[in-house]
Amino acid sequence: MARTDAEIIGREDVNDLDAILAITNTDMDEAIHTVENNADSIFTWDYERSRVPLMKLYEKAKTSMWNGETDLDWSIEVDNEKLARENPLTPTVAGIAALGIDLSGTALASWTDDEWVTFEMERINWSLSQFMHGEQGALICTAKIVETVPWIDAKYYAATQVMDEARHVEVFAKYLDTKLDGHYAINHHLKMLLDDIIADSRWDMTYLGMQIMVEGLALAAFGMAHQTTEDPLLKQLLRYVMSDEARHVAFGVLSLKEYYEGLTSAELLDRQEFAFEAAVRMRDRFLQQEVWERLGVPVKEAIRVFKQDDPEIKNQDPFQQLLFSKIVPNCKKLGLLDANDGWLRKRFDTLGVTQFEDWADTSEEYELLDEVAKDRAS
Ligand SMILES: [Fe+2]
Numbered sequence: 001m002a003r004t005d006a007e008i009i010g011r012e013d014v015n016d017l018d019a020i021l022a023i024t025n026t027d028m029d030e031a032i033h034t035v036e037n038n039a040d041s042i043f044t045w046d047y048e049r050s051r052v053p054l055m056k057l058y059e060k061a062k063t064s065m066w067n068g069e070t071d072l073d074w075s076i077e078v079d080n081e082k083l084a085r086e087n088p089l090t091p092t093v094a095g096i097a098a099l100g101i102d103l104s105g106t107a108l109a110s111w112t113d114d115e116w117v118t119f120e121m122e123r124i125n126w127s128l129s130q131f132m133h134g135e136q137g138a139l140i141c142t143a144k145i146v147e148t149v150p151w152i153d154a155k156y157y158a159a160t161q162v163m164d165e166a167r168h169v170e171v172f173a174k175y176l177d178t179k180l181d182g183h184y185a186i187n188h189h190l191k192m193l194l195d196d197i198i199a200d201s202r203w204d205m206t207y208l209g210m211q212i213m214v215e216g217l218a219l220a221a222f223g224m225a226h227q228t229t230e231d232p233l234l235k236q237l238l239r240y241v242m243s244d245e246a247r248h249v250a251f252g253v254l255s256l257k258e259y260y261e262g263l264t265s266a267e268l269l270d271r272q273e274f275a276f277e278a279a280v281r282m283r284d285r286f287l288q289q290e291v292w293e294r295l296g297v298p299v300k301e302a303i304r305v306f307k308q309d310d311p312e313i314k315n316q317d318p319f320q321q322l323l324f325s326k327i328v329p330n331c332k333k334l335g336l337l338d339a340n341d342g343w344l345r346k347r348f349d350t351l352g353v354t355q356f357e358d359w360a361d362t363s364e365e366y367e368l369l370d371e372v373a374k375d376r377a378s
Pocket residue numbers: 135138164165168245
């Protein structure tokens with residue numbers, strides 16, 4: 001029996017804005033956050049190497065390592081205000097009016113283009129902060145996979161990913177620290193998701209939560225950030241990080257494909273529910289409530305003005321949809337979309353993202369995205 005949506009995500013209606021915003025980060029001032037890890041650490045005495053795709057991926061990872069200190073040009077000066085002012089995506093008073101959005105009676109009515117430039121700078125800081133926190137989640141999750149996965153080839157590969165993730169946390173932290181003005185605390189919806197992934201005792205759930213869902217979304221989000229930034233340092237940083245992430249998502253798809261083939265319908269349903277929960281948590285975090293809070297704008301007001309509380313409009317937001325463009329085909333490849341009479345497909349329909357099901361899955365994409373090898377060859 002499938003659990004109800006309320007049992008899985010803590011609310012009846014996936015679009016219930018009050019319930020989404022009622023969840024806020026409560027331990028912002030704490031430097032340490034502890035999560036109980038309920039999984040067993042597994043030794044294997046079978047050192048026989050048999051999983052050819054994972055062996056290939058491991059070899060690729062070894063030669064694609066880069067050094068965040070020396071391979072990125074940290075001498076580049078970053079003028080955030082100029083970048084925000086010149087970015088065609090930064091909202092303007094005239095642009096908002098042209099879209100027919102009515103700000104009258106809200107805190108945003110008095111905003112000039114300068115305030116929108118500040119908003120854009122905060123938005124970038126917030127996005128990169130969440131990337132950084134997510135990267136730390138990945139660091140912890142892949143260290144956990146090294147311990148919990150029973151296959152030697154997967155332990156070897158996961159060990160390379162631990163190093164990749166350390167580098168990712170390092171470069172985002174350095175960028176936020178030296179090129180931007182501090183950072184934002186972790187968004188609570190993201191934190192809940194990372195906590196759930198780490199607390200789960202089943203080794204494959206770490207893969208599903210991290211490699212398929214969080215990293216699948218990250219790959220899409222990094223791609224969009226890479227396309228829209230004009231800062232050459234951030235562009236290069238994202239290009240290198242994405243090159244690693246493509247391998248990470250492939251690791252998830254290749255490992256779980258094999259494992260899920262042996263699961264029962266009831267076991268697959270657990271995985272479908274977890275994928276749905278993760279999708280909702282990630283969608284909730286993109287309301288960027290902390291940015292509005294920092295700028296002194298009532299969050300609900302801002303969200304209502306831009307109609308992000310309207311499921312019809314929200315589900316057609318191309319940015320929001322594209323975030324799921326890697327996750328949905330990967331879930332399909334794993335058999336999660338259609339198992340149990342399409343349980344997950346119906347849930348993805350309510351989020352407006354099923355249309356990506358026939359896009360390329362990510363099990364091979366890492367070959368194309370090897371930016372480090374491309375740069376070394378040139
Ligand atoms: Fe990463």
